Structures are given as C-alpha cells and as structure tokens.
Amino acid sequence: MSSRIFAALLRDTDGSPATEGESTASDDPEVRTDGGAVVDGADDPSSSTDTADASVITRLRRSRFLESLPFWGPPGLLVFFFVYGAISWNFLISLTGWEGLGAPDYSSLSTAAYTELLSDASFIAAFRNTIALLVVFTALSLVVGLFLAILVDQQIRFENTFRTIYLLPMSLSFVVTAIFWSWMYNPRIGLINVALRGVGLDALTQAWLSDPRFKLAAIIFALMWQFSGYCMVVYLAGLRAIPHDQYEAARIDGASTVRLYRRVIIPQLRASTMSAAVVLVVFALKAFDFLFVLFGVNPGSSADILSVMMFRVAFDRLQWAYGSAVAMVLFLMALSVIGPYLYLQYRRGEL
Amino acid sequence: MSQHDPSDDAERLTRRHYVAGAGAIATVTLAGCSDDGGSGDDGSSDDGSGDDGSMDDGSDDGSGDTSELEIVHWWTAGGEQDAFNALLDGFREANPDVEVVDNPAPGGAGSAIDAVIQNRVIDGNPPSTFQIWPGQALTPYTNEDLLEDIGDSVWDDEMRDAYLDGVVELSQPAGDLVAVPINIHRLNNLFYNVSVVEDAGVDPSTIDSPQGLLDALETIDAETDATPLAHQTQSPWSSLQLWENVFIGQQSVDDYQTLLDGDVEGLEDEVRSALELLADYLEYIPEDAGSITWDQGNDGLIAGDAAFLHQGDWAAGQYEGASDFEFSDDWDMVPFPGTSGVYHSVIDSFVFPTNNPSPEATEQFLNYAGTVDAQERFNPIKGSIPPRTDVPMDEFGDFLTRQFEDFQNSDSQPPTIAHGTGVAPAIHSALDETFANFNGNLDVDAAYEGIRDAF
Numbered sequence: 142m143s144s145r146i147f148a149a150l151l152r153d154t155d156g157s158p159a160t161e162g163e164s165t166a167s168d169d170p171e172v173r174t175d176g177g178a179v180v181d182g183a184d185d186p187s188s189s190t191d192t193a194d195a196s197v198i199t200r201l202r203r204s205r206f207l208e209s210l211p212f213w214g215p216p217g218l219l220v221f222f223f224v225y226g227a228i229s230w231n232f233l234i235s236l237t238g239w240e241g242l243g244a245p246d247y248s249s250l251s252t253a254a255y256t257e258l259l260s261d262a263s264f265i266a267a268f269r270n271t272i273a274l275l276v277v278f279t280a281l282s283l284v285v286g287l288f289l290a291i292l293v294d295q296q297i298r299f300e301n302t303f304r305t306i307y308l309l310p311m312s313l314s315f316v317v318t319a320i321f322w323s324w325m326y327n328p329r330i331g332l333i334n335v336a337l338r339g340v341g342l343d344a345l346t347q348a349w350l351s352d353p354r355f356k357l358a359a360i361i362f363a364l365m366w367q368f369s370g371y372c373m374v375v376y377l378a379g380l381r382a383i384p385h386d387q388y389e390a391a392r393i394d395g396a397s398t399v400r401l402y403r404r405v406i407i408p409q410l411r412a413s414t415m416s417a418a419v420v421l422v423v424f425a426l427k428a429f430d431f432l433f434v435l436f437g438v439n440p441g442s443s444a445d446i447l448s449v450m451m452f453r454v455a456f457d458r459l460q461w462a463y464g465s466a467v468a469m470v471l472f473l474m475a476l477s478v479i480g481p482y483l484y485l486q487y488r489r490g491e492l
Numbered sequence: 493m494s495q496h497d498p499s500d501d502a503e504r505l506t507r508r509h510y511v512a513g514a515g516a517i518a519t520v521t522l523a524g525c526s527d528d529g530g531s532g533d534d535g536s537s538d539d540g541s542g543d544d545g546s547m548d549d550g551s552d553d554g555s556g557d558t559s560e561l562e563i564v565h566w567w568t569a570g571g572e573q574d575a576f577n578a579l580l581d582g583f584r585e586a587n588p589d590v591e592v593v594d595n596p597a598p599g600g601a602g603s604a605i606d607a608v609i610q611n612r613v614i615d616g617n618p619p620s621t622f623q624i625w626p627g628q629a630l631t632p633y634t635n636e637d638l639l640e641d642i643g644d645s646v647w648d649d650e651m652r653d654a655y656l657d658g659v660v661e662l663s664q665p666a667g668d669l670v671a672v673p674i675n676i677h678r679l680n681n682l683f684y685n686v687s688v689v690e691d692a693g694v695d696p697s698t699i700d701s702p703q704g705l706l707d708a709l710e711t712i713d714a715e716t717d718a719t720p721l722a723h724q725t726q727s728p729w730s731s732l733q734l735w736e737n738v739f740i741g742q743q744s745v746d747d748y749q750t751l752l753d754g755d756v757e758g759l760e761d762e763v764r765s766a767l768e769l770l771a772d773y774l775e776y777i778p779e780d781a782g783s784i785t786w787d788q789g790n791d792g793l794i795a796g797d798a799a800f801l802h803q804g805d806w807a808a809g810q811y812e813g814a815s816d817f818e819f820s821d822d823w824d825m826v827p828f829p830g831t832s833g834v835y836h837s838v839i840d841s842f843v844f845p846t847n848n849p850s851p852e853a854t855e856q857f858l859n860y861a862g863t864v865d866a867q868e869r870f871n872p873i874k875g876s877i878p879p880r881t882d883v884p885m886d887e888f889g890d891f892l893t894r895q896f897e898d899f900q901n902s903d904s905q906p907p908t909i910a911h912g913t914g915v916a917p918a919i920h921s922a923l924d925e926t927f928a929n930f931n932g933n934l935d936v937d938a939a940y941e942g943i944r945d946a947f
Contacts, residue, residue, distance in 0.1 A: 242633060242638055243635070327783040328783065348782055436726065439728050439927075441928040456607045457920075459610065
C-alpha cells in the first residue's frame with residue numbers, strides 16, 4: 142500500500158491513476174510469461190496426455206500446490222501460529238476466569254468475563270471514549286489532511302519543504318508527542334493558554350488535561366496534529382493520480398474552484414479516503430502509548446480507552462481473563478473496520 | 493517466448509527444481525532452528541512452562557549453581573540509584589564471589605516492574621530476587637506459593653528482635669516470613685516552606701486536625717500569592733494517599749484498619765467526610781496540578797511559590813539537593829494534622845522467588861539486606877529510615893534522625909493503600925481508578941461508590 146503511494150508521489154502527474162496502471166500491468170502478456178508457474182500450468186495437460194501412464198508421484202511432483210508450498214508454507218505456518226494461534230489462545234483465556242499468578246484452568250470455560258463487561262461502568266466509559274476517539278479523530282484528520290493536500294497541490298513554491306513539515310509529526314514516537322503536548326496543554330505555562338491570554342481570550346483558558354470536559358478533546362486534537370500529515374500524503378498521492386484534463390474540462394465548463402473540488406476531484410479520492418481511514422482507525426484503537434505517557438494506567442473515566450483499560454485490568458489487577466475479554470472486544474472492533482475494507486477491495490479486484 | 497522450445501522447457505524445469513530445493517532446505521533449516529531453540533532453552537521461555545516450572549522444586553536445570561545474582565528493582569532516579577549502588581557495593585564487599593546482575597525495570601513506584609516480574613514468574617523464569625512492597629502486595633505471589641519461606645534461613649532471632657513487630661507482620665502476609673524489608677518511608681508528612689507560612693501568619697505545629705489544615709490553606713490563599721498546597725493530580729496516587737491521611741486524622745488508626753479489612757459500608761459517613769474535606773483541599777492546589785508530577789510541584793515549594801506539601805518523606809531528598817534550602821530554617825515538616833502518633837509506613841522489601849536461578853546467592857543477598865551494614869549504607873542516601881531499630885543514626889542527618897525517633901516512639905505503623913502494603917493489588921488498582929475520576933470531577937458520591945465497590 143505505502144509503496145504504491147510513494148510510487149504515485151514519484152510518478153508525478155503522468156495522466157494515469159495508480160490503480161489503473163497496476164491492473165493494466167497485470168494484463169500485459171509479457172509480464173505473465175515471466176511467471177514460471179503460469180506457463181507451467183499451460184503445458185501441464187499436454188505432458189500428462191503424452192505419457193498416459195504417468196505415475197501419481199510424477200503428478201504430485203508436478204502439482205502446483207506442492208511446488209508452491211515452500212514459498213507460502215513457512216510464512217503461512219508462522220502467521221498461523223503467532224497471529225491466529227495467539228488470538229485463539231487469547232480468546233480461550235478470556236473464557237477461563239484466570240486471575241493471579243497461577244496457571245489458567247482450561248477445564249471450566251464460561252463467558253462470565255463478557256457478561257461482567259456489560260455491567261462494568263469503567264468498560265462502558267472506555268468503550269464510549271474509544272468510539273468517540275475513533276470517529277472524531279478519523280474524521281478530523283481526514284478533513285485536515287485533505288485540506289492540506291489541496292493546498293500543497295497548488296504548484297506552490299517549497300512544496301517539498303511543506304510536505305516534510307506536515308509529515309514530520311508522524312515520524313515522532315507517541316512518547317515524544319505525548320510529553321510535548323503535556324507541556325503545550327499546561328494550564329499555567331503551556332503555549333496554548335499563554336497564547337490565549339496573549340490575545341486577550343483569558344476566558345477560554347482551560348486546564349485542558351485535567352478537566353474531564355476537555356480531556357478527550359485535547360487528546361484527539363493532539364493525535365490529529367500527529368496524523369493529519371499522513372492523510373495529506375495519502376490524499377496528495379490521490380490528487381496527483383487525477384489527470385489534468387479533468388481540471389481543465391471542469392474549468393472550461395465554468396466550474397468554480399469549490400465546485401471543481403466538490404463535484405469532480407474529491408469524489409475520485411474515495412480509495413485514498415478508505416485506505417487512510419482504515420490506518421487511522423487502527424491507530425486510534427491502539428493509541429495506548431499516548432495516554433499511558435500522559436496519565437499512566439488511570440486516565441480517568443473521561444479519557445479512558447479500551448487499550449489502556451486492558452493493560453490496567455491485566456497487569457495492575459492480575460485479572461488476565463478479564464483483560465483478555467477487553468482485548469477481544471478491541472480485536473472485534475478492529476476486525477469490523479478492516480473486514481469490510483478488505484471485502485470491498487476484494488470485490489473491486491484489488492486483492 | 494510463445495513458441496515451444498524443448499531446451500527452454502528443460503532449462504526452466506531445472507531452474508524450478510533449484511528453487512524448490514532451496515525452499516525445501518530453508519524449511520528444514522527453519523524447523524531445525526526452532527527445534528534447537530526449544531531444547532536449548534529447557535522451556536524456560538516456552539509458553540507451557542508455567543506449569544512445568546512450578547512443578548520442579550527450586551533448582552532449575554543447569555542454572556542452579558551459578559553465583560549470578562539478578563536483582564530487578566525500580567530505583568533508577570538519581571538519589572535512589574545512588575542508594576541502591578551503595579547497597580550493592582556493600583554486598584560485593586561482603587560476598588566477593590557473587591556476581592550481581594543489576595536489572596532495573598524503570599518507572600516510578602513500580603509502574604513497569606509489575607508487568608516484568610509477573611510475566612517472568614508466570615513463565616517460571618523469575619529473577620534471583622526483586623523489589624516489592626511487603627504486606628498485601630505480596631498476596632498474588634503467596635496465594636500461588638511463589639515465594640520461599642525464609643523464616644529459618646534469613647530471619648534468625650537476632651534479626652527478628654531488631655525489627656518492630658508491625659514490620660515483621662507485613663513480611664508474613666500469609667503466615668510464613670517471605671520478605672526482607674530494607675527501608676521505611678513515612679507517608680503522613682506535611683512539609684512546608686517556612687518563610688511562606690510565616691508570611692501568612694500560620695504556625696503549622698498548632699494545626700491539630702485535617703479541618704484545621706483547610707483553614708490554614710484558606711489563610712495562605714488570602715494572605716500570600718503562593719499556592720497553598722503543592723499537590724499533583726496527573727496520576728491518582730497522591731490524592732489517594734492524602735485521603736488515607738485525612739481519614740486517619742479525622743478518625744483513628746483502628747477505623748482505618750477496619751476499612752482495610754473491607755468494611756466500607758459500616759464507615760460510610762467517615763469515608764464521605766474524608767472525601768469531602770479532600771475535595772475542599774483540592775480547591776487550593778496549583779492551577780497546573782493535572783499536568784505536573786509531584787516533584788515538579790515540590791519545586792514550587794522550594795522556590796517559595798507553594799506553602800504546603802503532603803507527601804512521603806522521599807520528598808525531603810529534593811530539599812537536600814536544592815541549594816540554600818536548609819532543614820528547619822527554610823523547610824520543615826510536621827506529621828499530618830491528627831496523625832502525630834502514627835508512622836504511616838511505606839516499605840520496600842526483597843523476596844526469594846521459588847524456582848530460583850541462584851538459591852545460594854539469593855539467600856546471601858537477603859541475609860545481607862537484613863544487616864545493620866546494608867541498611868546503614870542504603871537508607872541515608874535513599875532518604876528513608878532503616879526498619880532495624882539498632883542502626884546507628886550518625887550518617888542520617890537531622891531530619892531522618894528525628895523521623896527515626898518518631899518511628900521508635902510511634903503508637904502504630906499502619907500499612908498504606910497507595911503504596912501497596914495495605915490492600916491487594918486488585919483493590920489498590922480499583923481505588924486508583926476511583927481517585928483518578930475524583931481528581932477530575934470531585935464527585936463524593938461516585939467516589940464513595942467506587943471505594944465501596946473496590947473492596
């Protein structure tokens with residue numbers, strides 16, 4: 142995915158969208174003949190009819206399944222054990238009621254942890270905050286990223302410099318940005334309140350990170366600052382893939398700039414929006430480090446999110462089963478975002 | 493490429509065979525590697541070894557007779573690290589044949605060490621010894637018999653006599669003696685900047701109740717520009733420990749013990765009244781209390797921007813380090829109002845995990861940690877008092893010497909909630925969460941319910 146983005150970035154407006162370029166490439170007969178397996182499939186039936194008494198072994202040796210096995214087998218096994226195996230094991234643990242430092246008891250399984258979740262006020266608060274963070278953060282980052290991308294796309298001077306400046310926060314670790322923003326938000330000496338006071342808006346100064354009303358909003362804003370640069374790059378790649386003719390055609394038809402973007406350009410950025418949104422949502426679900434650095438394991442119910450709650454329940458309270466149940470909820474949330482995305486990609490033949 | 497050339501076909505076949513062969517070899521190699529890893533490790537890092545580990549007793553294969561002593565601790569901040577190094581120097585002098593592996597898990601007050609130790613203990617791969625609060629914080633380990641009884645090997649009669657009963661009690665939460673306390677901090681301190689309180693006309697030594705402290709905070713707010721109480725609300729533990737002391741100050745140590753035993757509903761009015769007073773206190777804390785750490789708040793006290801600080805006596809180390817800030821001239825401390833006969837103890841200890849990689853060296857270390865020499869080296873630098881009552885106080889300075897006298901004359905040394913000795917980790921964590929919310933919303937009803945549900 143990212144390689145395609147950068148390829149699109151490098152390509153500079155050459156008139157063909159990235160996705161189209163790839164699909165035409167795979168239709169190209171010359172490229173296909175280079176793949177040994179495909180050619181092999183073509184002459185396989187002829188060889189089996191030549192020697193009618195071909196033994197089972199020969200056929201096995203020739204089967205594409207076995208021949209490709211060394212290539213996908215080992216990585217497949219590793220992924221199976223370490224990803225899907227770990228997820229299944231986590232689910233199993235969530236059913237055991239495992240607490241403390243002993244071994245889990247797999248003999249009596251129940252879904253008690255999940256029913257407990259539903260009546261746990263701190264889970265409900267964390268779930269609500271996670272959803273809010275996910276939706277607001279993703280939407281805001283996309284809007285800001287699109288806006289920046291359109292600005293940077295106007296053939297401005299120092300375009301590369303601006304692009305780097307906007308993308309730079311993305312390269313910083315959450316730990317760095319969390320500490321940085323805790324200074325920004327400091328109610329007494331932080332830049333935000335000092336700036337507000339400087340322009341006479343004393344009434345708007347707040348204890349951003351301790352007042353429950355603003356905590357989550359402050360976190361979302363800081364995360365948006367960090368990720369809107371990424372959205373900008375994705376959108377920029379999308380914009381560069383739109384042929385110039387379309388801009389010209391719209392202009393000739395007398396479309397205003399706003400109308401041009403709203404009716405012609407932005408609808409074509411659907412693929413960019415989708416891919417950026419999926420990445421953002423997954424990051425929002427994992428925003429653990431940012432909150433952990435700011436507040437430790439107890440952000441308070443106004444800013445608690447599921448990933449922090451999962452850590453708190455598991456490592457502070459040694460309630461491993463309950464923590465696993467929270468983890469499963471997080472997993473399902475991520476799956477419910479990525480699943481439809483992958484299915485859509487599959488339907489459109491991009492997988 | 494489209495025409496059929498037999499030589500081309502054959503050539504391609506061999507090429508394909510090469511690739512297939514290479515793939516097969518790679519697979520076999522990979523399998524071989526993982527096999528080696530499995531057997532070489534003796535399953536110590538394997539998933540299933542949690543059960544295996546606890547079944548074989550004490551001496552782990554191959555590593556039983558090494559004299560490498562791995563110590564996991566969280567003392568990585570300036571003064572703490574110096575104190576720990578002084579302890580290690582003393583131990584190396586006494587036991588030159590043991591090689592010490594210093595393996596810190598940084599993070600204030602054990603925020604990271606728990607995850608490290610728990611994982612290793614569950615995997616059956618514990619370090620030689622690790623730092624932990626005694627008392628209820630040990631219960632997850634004692635519940636699963638993960639700590640060796642060191643009642644005979646380490647706690648000889650001489651050592652038992654030297655410790656106060658309350659401290660010995662905390663070292664045996666489940667009956668057996670399993671921990672060696674190395675230091676004691678006092679929690680119920682009210683530090684103050686002498687010149688600020690004098691400017692406001694407040695005499696801390698005459699404040700005799702938690703309510704009286706609120707009046708003093710009001711006076712300071714009215715009379716000076718200083719922040720009355722240098723408190724932090726970024727993480728919940730400071731408010732939790734302040735609430736504990738308000739509770740003891742308003743009620744009694746007996747009521748506090750009843751609370752620790754879990755009878756919250758019987759003490760509803762008392763709990764609420766402490767919460768209400770705490771909410772009043774929190775009107776007088778720094779504007780940026782939610783963005784600072786406790787030591788940043790303490791810097792304000794040193795600079796004369798704040799009057800009072802409620803904190804464990806580790807805060808005094810910061811005063812020692814500040815220039816031109818002398819004990820009794822510039823700063824001083826009174827016991828938290830209403831708790832003068834109480835030495836509210838925050839204790840660190842070392843334990844002997846079962847399945848120990850170096851049983852002999854661990855025993856040597858624990859024996860050493862219980863000696864006068866060890867505690868005399870460690871505590872003056874750490875800013876705490878020794879749990880042994882027979883340690884000479886020459887090196888300790890005026891403040892700690894006074895604290896030590898208070899300790900020996902104290903009526904009771906109750907354990908604390910905020911620092912793990914008083915309640916099991918699950919309760920502690922639930923209370924932390926309650927006070928994280930309370931810091932934000934000052935909602936007494938919600939906090940009471942949180943406390944009730946936690947126990």
